[in-house]
Amino acid sequence: MNALLPEWLNPGPDEASFREMLAPDSRWTLELLAAQSRAITLRRFGRTMTLYAPLYLSNHCSSGCAYCGFASDRTTPRRRLEQEEIRKELAAMKRLGISDVLLLTGERTKAADFDYLRTSVATAAADMQRVTVEAFPMSVAEYRELAEAGCTGITIYQETYDRARYAELHRWGPKKDFLERLDTPSRALEGGIKTAGLGVLLGLADPQEDALMLYRHLRHLGKTYWRAGLSLSFPRIRPQTGSYQPPFTISDHLLARMIFAFRIALPDVELVLSTRESPAFRDGMAGLGITRMSIASRTTVGGYSDTESGDRGQFDIFDDRSAEAFCKALREKNIEPVFKNWEHAYNGPSSAEKS
Amino acid sequence: MDSLHLGSYTFSSRLILGTGKFSSSSVMLEAIKASGTGLVTVALRRFNREQPEDDLFTPLSAIPGITLMPNTSGASTAAEAVQAARISRELSGSPFIKVEIHPNPQHLMPDPIETYEASKILAKEGFLVMPYIPADPVLAKRLEEAGCASVMPLGSAIGSGQGLATAEMLRIIIRESNIPVIVDAGLRSPSEAALAMEMGCGAVLVNSAVAVAGDPPAMAEAFAEAVAAGRKAFRAGIMQKSGMAVATSPLTAFLGPAS
Amino acid sequence: MPQIVTIQLNGEPFTLPRCSSVSDLLTTIASEGKTVATVLNDQIVRPENRSAARLEEGDRVEILIFAGGG
Numbered sequence: 216m217n218a219l220l221p222e223w224l225n226p227g228p229d230e231a232s233f234r235e236m237l238a239p240d241s242r243w244t245l246e247l248l249a250a251q252s253r254a255i256t257l258r259r260f261g262r263t264m265t266l267y268a269p270l271y272l273s274n275h276c277s278s279g280c281a282y283c284g285f286a287s288d289r290t291t292p293r294r295r296l297e298q299e300e301i302r303k304e305l306a307a308m309k310r311l312g313i314s315d316v317l318l319l320t321g322e323r324t325k326a327a328d329f330d331y332l333r334t335s336v337a338t339a340a341a342d343m344q345r346v347t348v349e350a351f352p353m354s355v356a357e358y359r360e361l362a363e364a365g366c367t368g369i370t371i372y373q374e375t376y377d378r379a380r381y382a383e384l385h386r387w388g389p390k391k392d393f394l395e396r397l398d399t400p401s402r403a404l405e406g407g408i409k410t411a412g413l414g415v416l417l418g419l420a421d422p423q424e425d426a427l428m429l430y431r432h433l434r435h436l437g438k439t440y441w442r443a444g445l446s447l448s449f450p451r452i453r454p455q456t457g458s459y460q461p462p463f464t465i466s467d468h469l470l471a472r473m474i475f476a477f478r479i480a481l482p483d484v485e486l487v488l489s490t491r492e493s494p495a496f497r498d499g500m501a502g503l504g505i506t507r508m509s510i511a512s513r514t515t516v517g518g519y520s521d522t523e524s525g526d527r528g529q530f531d532i533f534d535d536r537s538a539e540a541f542c543k544a545l546r547e548k549n550i551e552p553v554f555k556n557w558e559h560a561y562n563g564p565s566s567a568e569k570s
Numbered sequence: 571m572d573s574l575h576l577g578s579y580t581f582s583s584r585l586i587l588g589t590g591k592f593s594s595s596s597v598m599l600e601a602i603k604a605s606g607t608g609l610v611t612v613a614l615r616r617f618n619r620e621q622p623e624d625d626l627f628t629p630l631s632a633i634p635g636i637t638l639m640p641n642t643s644g645a646s647t648a649a650e651a652v653q654a655a656r657i658s659r660e661l662s663g664s665p666f667i668k669v670e671i672h673p674n675p676q677h678l679m680p681d682p683i684e685t686y687e688a689s690k691i692l693a694k695e696g697f698l699v700m701p702y703i704p705a706d707p708v709l710a711k712r713l714e715e716a717g718c719a720s721v722m723p724l725g726s727a728i729g730s731g732q733g734l735a736t737a738e739m740l741r742i743i744i745r746e747s748n749i750p751v752i753v754d755a756g757l758r759s760p761s762e763a764a765l766a767m768e769m770g771c772g773a774v775l776v777n778s779a780v781a782v783a784g785d786p787p788a789m790a791e792a793f794a795e796a797v798a799a800g801r802k803a804f805r806a807g808i809m810q811k812s813g814m815a816v817a818t819s820p821l822t823a824f825l826g827p828a829s
Numbered sequence: 830m831p832q833i834v835t836i837q838l839n840g841e842p843f844t845l846p847r848c849s850s851v852s853d854l855l856t857t858i859a860s861e862g863k864t865v866a867t868v869l870n871d872q873i874v875r876p877e878n879r880s881a882a883r884l885e886e887g888d889r890v891e892i893l894i895f896a897g898g899g
Contacts, residue, residue: 229745229770231807239828249821434745441711441746467825499824588899598897613898616839616891617865619858625894627864643898653871657893660873661866728899755899777899 219394223435224376224428233430236476237423245468248475252504255482260506264545265553266538267315267347268509269489270304271516272296272335276321278388280374282416282452282459284530285321287388294516295320295327298338305342307519311511311538314344314555317370322390323351333357333364340365340562344555347410351389352399358406362564369403370412370448371396376428377420384419400436407564410444411436412487417470418452418461426473433481442565446485446507447477453491453531467496471503478504490534497534498544511538572805574750574773576719577665577698579637581608584767585797586639586752587790588777589613589626591729597786599629602636605790611639611668611775614654614661627661639700641668648687655692667692668722669701678728682709686716693717702754705736710743710751720749722775725766726756729778733762737769744770760789760796767800768808836888843890851879854890866893 236243273295274285285291296304308316316339320327332350339346347368348361358369375381378393385391400411413432415425433445451470452461474486488497488505490512497508512532513519534541542552574581586609592598602610612626630636640658645651648671655667669692671685672678680702686709689701698719703709705723713721723743726732733756734740744751750772757763763774776793783789833844838854845857851867851874867874867882868891874882884890 228805228807232809235809245822245825245828246820253821438746438748466828468828471822471825495824499822503821589897590899592897595897611899612895614866614893615896615898617858617860617863617894618839619860624896625863625865626897627895630895631864638895640895641898657866657868657873658895660875661864661893661895775899 220378221397221435224431226427227431227434229434230427230430230480233476233480234423234427236479237426237472239469239472245472245475248472248479249503252475252478253502255478256502256504256506259482262502262549263506263551263553264501265315265485265507266313266510266542267317267345267507268308268311268313269317269319269349269512269514270301270308270339271319271514271518272301272332273320273324273327274516275324275326276388277324278322278390279386280388280390281384281386282374282419282461293326295331296335296516298334300517300520301335301338302342304517304519305339309342311519312542312554313511313538315347316343316345317347317349317509319348320350322388329353329357329360333360336361336364336366346562347412349412352396353402353406355402355406358403358408359564362407362409365562366408367562368410368412368444368446369400369408370414370446371399371403372414372416372448372450373397373429373432374416375420376415376425376432380420397432400432401439404436404440404443404565408443409565410446410485411440412446412448412485414448414450414487416450416452417465418463420463422463422465422469422473426476430477430480433484437481437484444485445481445483446487447481448487448489449474450489450491450530453533470496471500474500474504490532491530492533494534494536494544497541498548501545501548502550508541510541511536572801576609576700576750579666579698581637581773583607583609583794583797584773584801585763585794586611586773586775587780588775589630590777591781592786593781595624595626595629598626598781599633601780601786601790602630603633604787605780605794607790607794608635609637609639609666611641611777612662613641613643614658615644637666638662638664639666639668640664641670641702642688643670643672645671645688646673646681646684647671648684648691651684651688652691655688655697656695659697665696665698666719667697667699669699672728680704680724682706686712689713689718690716700752705739705743707739707742707746710747714747714749718749720752720772721747722752722754724755725753725762728755730756731758731779732756733758734766734769740766740771741769760792763793764796764800764803767797768803770804773797834884834886834888836884836886836890838890839892845884849884851882851884851890854884855879855892858892860892863894867891868893 276285349370487507489509583606587607642651642654671681689699693699702722710721726735752773753766754775780790
């Protein structure tokens with residue numbers, strides 16, 4: 216099975232120190248890593264935190280991911296937002312101060328297909344400074360169209376790089392194809408999307424192994440698509456609608472260690488932390504390595520305008536502070552919350568010249 | 571076997587030697603033999619009837635295992651470099667060309683724009699293009715895309731012996747590059763060559779440091795050993811520095827005790 | 830009609846008999862047997878074409894070798 220893996224996932228000569236930093240019993244204490252990581256973050260990103268919020272467009276899904284609240288065998292009511300509803304959600308988000316939005320869907324379905332997504336991107340791009348997408352894998356041509364509609368970044372998690380675990384967890388649907396998914400960030404960048412966000416769902420497999428593979432994937436993308444921006448998220452599994460019990464528990468200490476190690480090893484990569492994490496953890500990590508956070512998030516479809524809904528989202532929010540409260544906490548740490556780190560005028564596809 | 575691959579060529583030594591500034595051809599040839607190098611750069615010059623022994627082709631070709639990499643030094647524009655490369659290929663029969671364009675004879679800094687233009691043309695003509703460039707990460711990627719076989723950023727100014735003054739830029743170039751990065755120019759001592767290799771360079775090119783040493787063949791050998799040691803260390807995975815000052819108030823107290 | 834022509838050889842004036850070829854020039858300056866490149870008016874003249882390449886008044890000829898250089 217491993218014979219089919221691309222060469223860039225093989226161990227490289229430059230990863231020894233990264234591997235060492237990841238090991239909890241290494242001579243790198245957490246405090247040492249934190250000091251180094253903080254110094255690099257400060258130098259490279261300053262005292263700022265860019266903020267975004269997710270907007271769930273649709274929870275229709277064709278895949279059977281064992282860990283996901285939106286998997287196609289769940290009884291969750293299905294719906295998608297129509298363009299008018301999207302505008303209403305965006306307006307509600309803007310009232311919260313948000314101008315950088317991540318649009319989400321499930322895997323490709325008839326109800327939420329490429330045309331729907333492209334139209335939704337255009338709708339969002341008319342209202343927001345920056346629109347990124349976390350949806351299903353697409354072709355280079357589709358990514359090109361998405362970029363032209365105003366999408367500047369995509370997020371696509373491999374979930375785990377452990378192929379055996381991956382095969383068990385992705386029970387059916389298009390997401391079963393490990394290599395197709397592995398290749399997706401490359402297709403997006405090829406298609407003119409400017410930034411690609413990677414991640415694994417922490418808890419599904421051995422976290423240190425997955426971190427190493429992520430490191431190799433990011434290195435490969437950085438070398439091949441050297442004009443692209445890269446980001447890395449650290450989603451950690453907590454109890455969800457599907458009641459999935461992860462085989463690995465990722466402690467706060469291990470997660471912090473991973474974040475520091477990535478910041479030190481890949482100083483230019485944007486490191487992202489969502490509202491899955493606790494206020495204490497998020498506040499603590501601000502300034503130490505994380506440079507982008509979601510705020511005031513709703514993970515249900517239509518959650519911004521209908522705040523009374525009892526639906527459960529894709530995952531439960533831990534940090535449910537308002538945008539205002541969260542920004543206040545950042546400012547108390549002498550970190551400036553940045554709502555607009557992007558200008559509309561830059562929203563076209565990247566023009567990677569191939570000579 | 572950890573070899574340097576350039577095009578279809580394989581070199582067991584990661585040291586490349588220049589042939590200028592030696593006190594005599596015979597010392598230079600001894601140094602080349604002592605270094606164990608497989609790739610040597612030579613310059614195209616007008617034949618001088620008064621000094622017919624200047625010709626290096628014949629003696630260099632007599633050393634087994636040597637491939638010539640002509641350079642375009644003397645060219646100050648892309649057009650001149652392209653012409654020099656074509657003539658050199660006639661003469662050497664080697665596809666290697668070190669594109670070296672420096673319009674200013676004082677500091678001999680490479681012209682990035684002319685170098686890029688010449689490299690693009692020569693790569694299309696099937697040369698194994700080895701451009702000598704300022705340590706500029708974006709230029710390095712553009713040259714990689716143009717089809718160069720390697721990039722040769724300068725460690726510091728030619729002949730300056732200031733070592734790896736551009737270390738930070740070199741680190742970025744090495745990190746981002748899919749083709750071998752060869753530090754050219756500025757190396758003074760074997761330890762600097764070892765450091766370049768430890769950083770992950772594919773090879774180093776040395777000239778002045780060997781040519782002007784008291785005993786050039788011995789210095790060539792010292793560089794060869796340093797290059798091999800640095801490469802071995804890089805491959806072995808070098809321990810990271812630690813011992814950074816720890817903040818007076820712990821940064822990770824918010825995490826609570828480890829469970 | 831003069832029996833000699835003047836060419837520019839490596840940037841310097843140089844005279845040789847009318848109807849000389851590039852090969853003849855190489856013999857004259859004793860570079861024969863050495864590995865040189867010849868360029869006539871910016872065109873490379875390969876070794877196999879040197880006897881056929883006639884030199885005319887005002888031609889620019891470059892005879893080049895590999896020398897030391899970084």
